[in-house]
Amino acid sequence: MALLEVQHISKHIAGNLIVDDINFKQGALQKVAIAGESGAGKTTLLKIISGHAQADSGTVLFNGKRVIGPEEKLLPGHKEIAYLSQEHDLLHNYKVEELVWFENQLTHDEAATLFEICQIDHLLKRKTDQLSGGEKQRIALCMLLIKSPKMLILDEPFSNLDPIHTDILKAVLEDITGRLQITCMLTSHDPHDTLSWADEVIVMKEGKIIQQGTPQTIYHKPVNEYVAGMFGKYNLLNPEQAALFGIEANGKNVMLRPEEFVISTNAKEAVKGIIQKISFWGSFYEAEVLVNDVKIVVRMMRNEWKVGEEVCVNVNK
Numbered sequence: 149m150a151l152l153e154v155q156h157i158s159k160h161i162a163g164n165l166i167v168d169d170i171n172f173k174q175g176a177l178q179k180v181a182i183a184g185e186s187g188a189g190k191t192t193l194l195k196i197i198s199g200h201a202q203a204d205s206g207t208v209l210f211n212g213k214r215v216i217g218p219e220e221k222l223l224p225g226h227k228e229i230a231y232l233s234q235e236h237d238l239l240h241n242y243k244v245e246e247l248v249w250f251e252n253q254l255t256h257d258e259a260a261t262l263f264e265i266c267q268i269d270h271l272l273k274r275k276t277d278q279l280s281g282g283e284k285q286r287i288a289l290c291m292l293l294i295k296s297p298k299m300l301i302l303d304e305p306f307s308n309l310d311p312i313h314t315d316i317l318k319a320v321l322e323d324i325t326g327r328l329q330i331t332c333m334l335t336s337h338d339p340h341d342t343l344s345w346a347d348e349v350i351v352m353k354e355g356k357i358i359q360q361g362t363p364q365t366i367y368h369k370p371v372n373e374y375v376a377g378m379f380g381k382y383n384l385l386n387p388e389q390a391a392l393f394g395i396e397a398n399g400k401n402v403m404l405r406p407e408e409f410v411i412s413t414n415a416k417e418a419v420k421g422i423i424q425k426i427s428f429w430g431s432f433y434e435a436e437v438l439v440n441d442v443k444i445v446v447r448m449m450r451n452e453w454k455v456g457e458e459v460c461v462n463v464n465k
């Protein structure tokens with residue numbers, strides 16, 4: 149049985165359909181990421197799943213039991229589903245240890261393990277006004293986890309973090325699933341956060357699920373340009389252009405990622421093109437190559453080429 153079952157959830161806000169007949173299941177310890185443009189309805193959906201917003205119709209089942217909405221109970225939320233919103237904040241001018249011990253229902257050893265997992269043990273003596281955004285977020289997370297939830301839902305947890313705090317939070321999330329055995333769901337705009345973390349990615353647009361699948365499927369076989377664009381650059385080839393590279397498109401457009409092309413001097417099975425631009429991105433280069441009036445973006449680990457040079461372009465099959 150799935151831990152979470154979202155069945156036909158819909159919600160209107162101010163007369164607009166914000167969540168439109170959403171259905172999916174999440175197994176215990178399965179990591180689910182919800183991606184989608186701003187305004188796609190991700191936050192509204194997370195609030196409904198965690199019992200913080202009322203759906204107009206549909207059912208959320210957690211462990212086989214219906215999650216009750218805020219209009220049906222006095223205190224909103226579900227005791228086994230922790231929800232970290234984008235607007236979380238800590239009470240001002242308190243010591244961190246006062247805040248977390250106030251919430252504590254764990255033994256001393258269990259709490260110590262949790263502080264270590266959340267990487268806040270060195271912050272316990274600090275006042276809440278003496279913390280960075282990333283540190284405050286991990287303390288807010290710890291205050292949720294101290295109540296021993298079975299599921300953790302995070303809304304855009306990486307959105308305001310620098311790369312260092314992003315990496316710390318990623319390690320914390322790995323431990324939350326691995327060591328604490330808590331099932332996690334999160335939303336993110338950034339493909340680096342969703343693709344590398346999730347077992348399953350759900351892509352939303354205008355309140356609907358557009359595509360659901362493994363990160364590999366979503367990245368390499370996006371159902372449309374919206375999904376392709378959410379997860380990085382892509383080249384769109386019509387069937388004739390695809391045929392130049394030996395790809396049978398069956399009358400459909402084909403989307404190929406920049407790293408699916410290679411540039412070489414080997415003309416075998418290749419199409420000739422002229423390099424228009426080369427840009428450096430740190431760990432890779434990108435070349436724009438004009439091939440039969442189509443601009444192809446090619447990703448390369450090293451750059452051996454010059455702008456204006458004639459090269460051969462292949463698809464890495």
Ligand SMILES: Nc1ncnc2c1ncn2[C@@H]1O[C@H](COP(=O)(O)OP(=O)(O)OP(=O)(O)O)[C@@H](O)[C@H]1O
Binds near residue numbers: 161192
């Ligand atoms: N209380 C509200 N009143 C009016 N409109 C709302 C309200 N809450 C959400 N909306 C609208 O519902 C839509 C979906 O909002 P939601 O926050 O769920 O999207 P999102 O995908 O999480 O976006 P973001 O990534 O920017 O947080 C948006 O168009 C938003 O303006």
